[in-house]
Amino acid sequence: MMLIPTHHFRDIERKPEYLQPEKCVPPPYPGPVGTMWFIRDSCGIACAIVTWFLVLYAEFVVLFVMLIPSRDYVYSIINGIVFNLLAFLALASHCRAMLTDPGAVPKGNATKEFIESLQLKPGQVVYKCPKCCSIKPDRAHHCSVCKRCIRKMDHHCPWVNNCVGENNQKYFVLFTMYIALISLHALIMVGFHFLHCFEEDWTTVYLILLNLLQDYGVNSEGTAEVQVSLHERKQPQKVSLTECSSFSPPTTVILLILLCFEALLFLIFTSVMFGTQVHSICTDETTIERLKRKDQPREHTASWRSVKEIFGGDFSLNWFNPFSRPWQPETPSDKDLVRQVSSLSDSTETTEEQSEEIKDEDSIEVIDE
Numbered sequence: 216m217m218l219i220p221t222h223h224f225r226d227i228e229r230k231p232e233y234l235q236p237e238k239c240v241p242p243p244y245p246g247p248v249g250t251m252w253f254i255r256d257s258c259g260i261a262c263a264i265v266t267w268f269l270v271l272y273a274e275f276v277v278l279f280v281m282l283i284p285s286r287d288y289v290y291s292i293i294n295g296i297v298f299n300l301l302a303f304l305a306l307a308s309h310c311r312a313m314l315t316d317p318g319a320v321p322k323g324n325a326t327k328e329f330i331e332s333l334q335l336k337p338g339q340v341v342y343k344c345p346k347c348c349s350i351k352p353d354r355a356h357h358c359s360v361c362k363r364c365i366r367k368m369d370h371h372c373p374w375v376n377n378c379v380g381e382n383n384q385k386y387f388v389l390f391t392m393y394i395a396l397i398s399l400h401a402l403i404m405v406g407f408h409f410l411h412c413f414e415e416d417w418t419t420v421y422l423i424l425l426n427l428l429q430d431y432g433v434n435s436e437g438t439a440e441v442q443v444s445l446h447e448r449k450q451p452q453k454v455s456l457t458e459c460s461s462f463s464p465p466t467t468v469i470l471l472i473l474l475c476f477e478a479l480l481f482l483i484f485t486s487v488m489f490g491t492q493v494h495s496i497c498t499d500e501t502t503i504e505r506l507k508r509k510d511q512p513r514e515h516t517a518s519w520r521s522v523k524e525i526f527g528g529d530f531s532l533n534w535f536n537p538f539s540r541p542w543q544p545e546t547p548s549d550k551d552l553v554r555q556v557s558s559l560s561d562s563t564e565t566t567e568e569q570s571e572e573i574k575d576e577d578s579i580e581v582i583d584e
Contacts, residue, residue: 252316252377256360259376263313266374267306269477270394273401274302276474280467281408284460298400305393308537309375312387317380318366320349339553350552356503369492369501384492385525385541391489398482405475412460496525 282291325343342351344364356368358378367381379387460467497518526534533539
């Protein structure tokens with residue numbers, strides 16, 4: 216049961232008729248446990264497809280441009296295993312974050328019968344979402360894309376086509392971490408590939424330029440003439456790039472530059488997201504709560520305890536396993552929906568202007584016995 220300070224009642228709608236619980240229609244049947252969660256949002260689906268395409272593009276370039284043509288088999292095998300393992304874990308984390316219920320509140324449970332069954336006492340209130348007609352527990356927020364209230368909602372991420380909430384935050388953190396790691400790994404391999412495969416080419420270019428400077432001459436017409444020895448014409452310089460890639464040199468360069476740009480962009484983006492999520496977990500404060508900055512005191516969970524709740528128990532390899540379930544809270548009871556105010560009499564001071572300001576916000580039902 217959550218204690219609500221009296222000064223927070225400016226965020227509470229004092230008109231009980233605004234709730235209109237008799238208009239709330241419960242769902243025809245409760246969803247079965249373990250039902251796959253999927254948001255039918257065209258923008259989110261497109262972003263998820265683009266995410267998979269970019270990872271598969273990086274996989275193609277790393278394998279067929281850098282690793283398979285390489286003559287260093289040990290280097291290719293080790294880096295191939297590491298990169299493919301990280302890519303698999305990243306895509307698995309993406310699927311789990313996208314297809315896992317983030318902690319949706321039962322829809323349509325704010326009926327008049329259900330509110331009466333709570334048997335609210337004086338000073339007790341329940342919050343009701345007028346958009347999805349559900350009674351909201353503490354720290355739940357409504358998502359306009361998912362069209363549901365989500366427990367401990369951090370934000371809605373189009374890249375995973377889902378909200379990041381209580382039940383899938385672990386998978387989202389793993390997704391950002393593994394994407395950052397494969398981006399960094401790809402950048403390092405591109406750097407080594409340029410140094411190794413272009414080393415002889417740069418030496419060749421340097422020798423050709425040196426010969427041009429030595430044999431440079433200007434004819435009577437004023438055009439530059441390059442004197443190349445017959446020995447050099449019979450023995451052309453080898454281009455090592457063709458030995459490091461099965462594609463032509465221009466195609467190889469374009470593929471590597473695109474991969475480098477993609478890896479650098481995603482490394483910066485996912486690193487920032489990973490750091491933000493870790494900070495939110497350690498401070499036990501979601502992004503929405505941090506942006507709103509409401510002066511609503513509550514009991515914060517200790518940092519280490521909050522981390523263990525998100526990742527599923529004490530530190531182990533399961534923390535990095537997208538197939539292991541995070542800490543599952545007990546099934547919320549009806550008592551978790553009821554909140555206790557410290558003083559009900561002071562709450563009547565809410566003005567009509569304040570009520571008009573919050574008509575689009577959450578409402579409550581107060582029953583005085």
